[in-house]
Amino acid sequence: MGMTKDAPDRIVLGNVITLDDAAPRAEAVAIRAGRVLAAGKRDAVLALKGGDTRIDDFGSATVIPGFNDTHAHSDSQGLKTIRPSLAEARSVDDVLKRISELAKTQAPGTWIATMPVGEPPFYFDGAQKLAEGRLPTREELDKAAPKHPVYIAAPGGYWGVPPCTCVLNTAALSANGITRESQPAWPNITIHRDASGEPNGQITEKAYVTLTEQDLLPAVPRFTYAERLEGVRRALPFYHARGTTSIYEGHGMGPEAIACFRELHETGELTMRSALVISPTWASAAEAEPIMRDYLAYARGNGTGDDMLRITGVFIAYGGDKVIREVMQRDVTDVGFSGFVKSVNAPDEFEALCELAGRYDLRVNTIVSDKLHEIVPILERVAKKYPIGKRRWVLEHVSRSKPSDLERVKKLGVTVTLIPPHYVWKVAGPFMSMTDEELDYLSPARALHELGVDVSAGTDAVPNDPLFCLWVMTTRRERTTGRIMGKNGRVDNALGLRLLTTAGAYLTFEENVKGPLRPGYYADLAVLSGDPIAAQGDDILNIRCEATMVDGRWVYGDKAAGQA
Numbered sequence: 001m002g003m004t005k006d007a008p009d010r011i012v013l014g015n016v017i018t019l020d021d022a023a024p025r026a027e028a029v030a031i032r033a034g035r036v037l038a039a040g041k042r043d044a045v046l047a048l049k050g051g052d053t054r055i056d057d058f059g060s061a062t063v064i065p066g067f068n069d070t071h072a073h074s075d076s077q078g079l080k081t082i083r084p085s086l087a088e089a090r091s092v093d094d095v096l097k098r099i100s101e102l103a104k105t106q107a108p109g110t111w112i113a114t115m116p117v118g119e120p121p122f123y124f125d126g127a128q129k130l131a132e133g134r135l136p137t138r139e140e141l142d143k144a145a146p147k148h149p150v151y152i153a154a155p156g157g158y159w160g161v162p163p164c165t166c167v168l169n170t171a172a173l174s175a176n177g178i179t180r181e182s183q184p185a186w187p188n189i190t191i192h193r194d195a196s197g198e199p200n201g202q203i204t205e206k207a208y209v210t211l212t213e214q215d216l217l218p219a220v221p222r223f224t225y226a227e228r229l230e231g232v233r234r235a236l237p238f239y240h241a242r243g244t245t246s247i248y249e250g251h252g253m254g255p256e257a258i259a260c261f262r263e264l265h266e267t268g269e270l271t272m273r274s275a276l277v278i279s280p281t282w283a284s285a286a287e288a289e290p291i292m293r294d295y296l297a298y299a300r301g302n303g304t305g306d307d308m309l310r311i312t313g314v315f316i317a318y319g320g321d322k323v324i325r326e327v328m329q330r331d332v333t334d335v336g337f338s339g340f341v342k343s344v345n346a347p348d349e350f351e352a353l354c355e356l357a358g359r360y361d362l363r364v365n366t367i368v369s370d371k372l373h374e375i376v377p378i379l380e381r382v383a384k385k386y387p388i389g390k391r392r393w394v395l396e397h398v399s400r401s402k403p404s405d406l407e408r409v410k411k412l413g414v415t416v417t418l419i420p421p422h423y424v425w426k427v428a429g430p431f432m433s434m435t436d437e438e439l440d441y442l443s444p445a446r447a448l449h450e451l452g453v454d455v456s457a458g459t460d461a462v463p464n465d466p467l468f469c470l471w472v473m474t475t476r477r478e479r480t481t482g483r484i485m486g487k488n489g490r491v492d493n494a495l496g497l498r499l500l501t502t503a504g505a506y507l508t509f510e511e512n513v514k515g516p517l518r519p520g521y522y523a524d525l526a527v528l529s530g531d532p533i534a535a536q537g538d539d540i541l542n543i544r545c546e547a548t549m550v551d552g553r554w555v556y557g558d559k560a561a562g563q564a
């Protein structure tokens with residue numbers, strides 16, 4: 001028995017993948033004060049045991065470094081549990097029954113605002129899957145809840161696949177002032193009408209960006225601060241249950257969402273290592289300058305915070321339709337499920353904002369999509385004045401790309417986060433006309449890695465399961481056709497696992513303390529039912545997370561309950 005004062009708090013036994021190149025496999029991990037004390041052979045690690053050391057034996061289960069979901073959208077996943085669910089409904093009748101039940105429990109005149117029809121998390125084909133193959137009508141909802149405004153939300157492009165349709169009853173239409181004459185500002189929205197020209201209660205949005213509530217439905221209740229806080233609170237176990245121990249919210253978070261994380265950290269409830277990028281509320285570069293100069297001083301460089309919560313850098317959008325900005329600027333606090341302010345910048349505005357961010361050392365995070373060839377030249381000009389590579393600016397959501405642009409990314413020295421489930425699996429339709437060779441560079445994890453770019457992967461909550469993301473990266477199979485979206489773009493399991501675990505630490509300048517299960521590093525780990533490196537193809541989908549540890553404490557699994 002070792003000296004108790006230096007002995008580990010815990011020893012975790014299992015099939016350990018350390019992702020430490022010096023010793024990639026182990027049978028045991030010893031943990032003390034939230035850090036890895038040792039990883040190695042079972043007997044050698046057990047020899048460190050002291051009188052108070054707890055032994056957590058996971059048998060043949062696999063222990064890996066915790067997942068670092070570098071594009072998590074965690075808050076939005078928690079918010080999905082706040083409004084009543086219709087997931088159980090299999091027919092229009094089921095929906096109406098549920099609405100009338102809700103009407104019985106709520107005071108007349110109060111809003112019944114539900115989640116979409118269909119099965120979470122994607123709600124694919126929600127209406128078509130109902131027995132009647134359609135959504136309820138306005139009149140049916142009127143009958144089910146004659147004294148309440150009723151709103152059945154659309155899944156929207158972030159979860160489902162556009163076009164997506166919401167339904168309102170007569171009281172809800174009138175509360176929102178929707179009449180025969182109403183026209184949306186956002187041209188991707190259609191207000192459906194009956195034969196006489198009256199709105200029939202259905203509103204469809206065909207764009208990926210979801211704006212119906214902001215554009216047309218001011219009376220639909222928004223999430224209160226308390227609800228958003230509860231959403232973030234519920235998101236934590238939902239992500240821990242997937243083995244996630246760190247998140248990087250690179251799409252940006254609006255002020256209220258950041259405030260929620262801050263409050264949970266203050267109350268000791270924040271069990272996720274959370275790095276939050278600021279989603280700005282300014283309307284122009286002129287407005288941005290004093291904000292960056294004065295109020296965002298705390299977000300400069302690697303930001304401010306500690307090992308659990310860090311506010312770092314800003315999100316700057318590139319491109320987009322100006323109507324989005326017009327609609328969002330009506331009330332920038334109205335961020336809905338997304339938690340971030342949807343923003344739009346023309347190329348010259350983007351460059352001006354990047355220049356300002358460079359001047360004030362605010363790391364820029366930007367969504368690239370298929371515009372890498374437009375964004376790279378802008379960043380090359382900014383890089384002549386400011387060390388954006390050294391400051392680890394972040395390119396996100398890269399979809400189609402060319403090898404020459406990726407080489408320029410490497411020269412810039414910036415870092416890249418990818419969301420393969422989104423572009424390769426879920427909404428690959430726009431890329432179907434590309435050749436197999438071109439597809440190798442869609443969401444180009446492998447190409448970027450081979451170039452030596454610091455690249456990591458995130459789930460984009462599509463779904464929030466890093467093992468699903470691993471399956472997508474290793475198979476690259478498209479959702480509707482099964483087509484392999486660029487076979488040379490596939491990564492092997494070991495690389496995929498790295499991109500989802502250790503790679504993300506670079507985003508927060510923590511690569512010397514977070515990631516591999518190596519002495520001195522954070523004791524953040526996940527226990528999986530199978531070995532994600534040994535698993536072949538679809539077997540990855542059968543692996544489940546059994547337990548998750550952050551900072552040396554179990555936050556998910558049997559051992560988390562009742563833990564001192």
Ligand SMILES: [Zn+2]
Nearest residue numbers: 071073251460
């Ligand atoms: Zn995103």
